[in-house]
Amino acid sequence: MLVTLRELWQATQVCAVVFGDADSPAVVTTDPELSWDDLSAARRQELATLREKPLLTSVAEQAGGAGIALEHPDGTMVLFVELAENRPFTEQDQTLLALLAGHLGQGLNRIHQIDQQRETALALQRAILGPAELPAGFAVRYAPATRPLKVGGDWYDTVTLPDGRIGIVVGDCVGHGLQAATVMGQLRSACRALLLQTADPAQTLTALDRFAVRLPGATCATVFCGVLDPATGDLAYSSAGHPPAVVTHADGTAVLLDQGRSRPLGVRSRTDRPAAHYAVPARATLLLYTDGLVERRRQPLTAGIDRVTTAVQQGRDDTLEELADDVMDGMAPAGGYDDDVALLLYRHPGPLELDFPAEPTRLAPVRSALRGWLARCGIDPSVAQNILVAAGEACANAIEHGHRHRPAGTVRLQAAATADDVHLTITDRGLWRTPQPADNPHRGRGLNLMRALMTEVTVTTGTAGTIVGLQARIPR
Known part of the structure; x- marks a missing residue:
């Protein structure tokens, strides 16, 4: 101009x-x-x-x-x-x-x-798609077929229930574009409300049937609905004509959750919707998805399911976010997805996140919480003991050195497990004192002990504080 x-x-x-x-x-x-x-x-x-x-x-x-x-x-x-x-x-x-x-x-x-x-x-559009914040241990990806829309006919949802369990849903409406998105938003909201009321996947889908038959465009939508106990890994689920979820174990073994299957939504039947149970093992990865991820022209659906299963097997030692990106990129056709795609990943157990005051009296509760989490991860006791000792040293250093000038500060411990490794970070708000072994030969051995017990140890210092990274290999 x-x-x-x-x-x-x-x-x-x-x-x-x-x-x-x-x-x-x-x-x-x-x-x-x-x-x-x-x-x-x-x-x-x-x-x-x-x-x-x-x-x-x-x-x-x-x-x-x-x-x-x-x-x-x-x-x-x-x-x-x-x-x-x-x-x-x-x-x-x-x-x-x-x-x-x-x-x-x-x-x-x-x-x-x-x-x-x-x-x-x-x-x-973002409001009707799904929750902005996910529970610990989850990752999602979404790709609508119609641009510039940010949503289509597919959806995912996680619903934290009053008893601590988590409802997980992935669904697919017929068609895509704005019309399918409006149907999707109503089905997602109804399914969320029903899960909060019944906390039973089969009953939720049965009630959602009655809603779908009165909602134009909702007939023949497919839904996978599950209720997961993050403490034990127990998963109750029911599928309304949806592709089977995939569970990949830490050793690479894969299982399709193909039980509890019945008709799509709004299709009349005299039989009750069935439910099934599966115990997600330690360090296993659960994948829920819509058919846009795996369905290709002139190829059987099973071929796409095999491909995505292989992708999860190959990435089982990646972080969930890395795995989600790799699956979406690796499964995408040359010209991009021509159907809506929703993907939800969960790794059991979810990561441990603890924020605690920088006080020595807090070390025992932190150690207890970490011990319980390592047990849920199925970590060998000898490896778990090494992790507990190394993490204890890092937390003690964070309390003593990182907050010597800020007694009211906090320390954060984060731990996550993949198929083959345990990763921990301990973060404080201060700067560690440079070791002076000549002044006191009985001090300053914490870092050496951590390096002896862990596969990898990193210490990153900056004006915002100090971050200690610990990594331990899990023997197979």
Whole structure:
């Protein structure tokens, strides 16, 4: 736009200055290197004066230039044309500048309204898709087939139940696009409410049937509904015509959860919906997905399920976030997904996260919590003992050194397990004191002990604090 104005008047420069709430006005010019502070004091005064003039009234009294003020979504914009030497600014020029400024102001307001509408639409889409925060141990990915929509007919959900169990749902409505998204949002909300009421997958799907037959477009939707106990790994589940979930054990063995299957939603039947149970073993990965991830033209569905199973097997020692990315990227067709895709991963048990005061009396409860978590991970007792000792040393150092100048501080311990490794981080807000073995030969051995017990030890210091990373290999 500015370049066009410069060419129209054969100007030496054109600039647009927006006077808003910021400390300095925003400047856009045909010279990209120019900022507000680079303008001369006289030019800044001219622009400020133009700001006070009536809107859409061109002014050409300034020597060598003409300007006009117009409405901008962020305040008032001043458009200034710096004319070539001896170039007059005629009455026709003033009329043309006012006309162009009016169109520009209308265009800016329309763009602002479109941006606001887009942000509102995206916020609503995100709200109907699923929870913004997931329970510990979960990762999700979502890819709608229809752009620029952020949602389609597929969905995922996690519902924390009053007794501490977690409802997990992945569903797929017929079709995609905006119409399927509106049906999906209603089914997701209904399923969430039913799970909170019954906490039984088969009963939830039975009740969802009655809702689906009254909702246009919901018939033949498929749903996998489960209730997971994160403490024990027990999973109760029921499937309404949905592809089977995949459980990959730490040793690479894979199991398809193909029990508890029945018809899609809204399809009449006299038989009750069945339920099934499965005990997710330690360090195993559970994968729920929609058929857009595995279904390909001229290929059986089983071929896609085999491919995604292999992908999870190969990535069982990755973090869940890394695994989710790898599965989505590795399963994507050459031209991208042509159907909606929802993917949900869970690794049992979920990671341990503890925040505790930097006080020595807190070490015993932390050690107890870590011991219980390692047992749920199925870690060999000798390896678990090494981890407990190393983590205890790291926590003690964080309390003693990291918070010696901040006694009211906190320490964070995070632990996560993959198929072959246990990863821990201990974070404090301070800086460790440099060891002085000559001053006290009986101190400063904590790091050496950690390195002797762990496969890998890292210590990262910075102005925000110190992070100790511990990694232990799990023998097979």
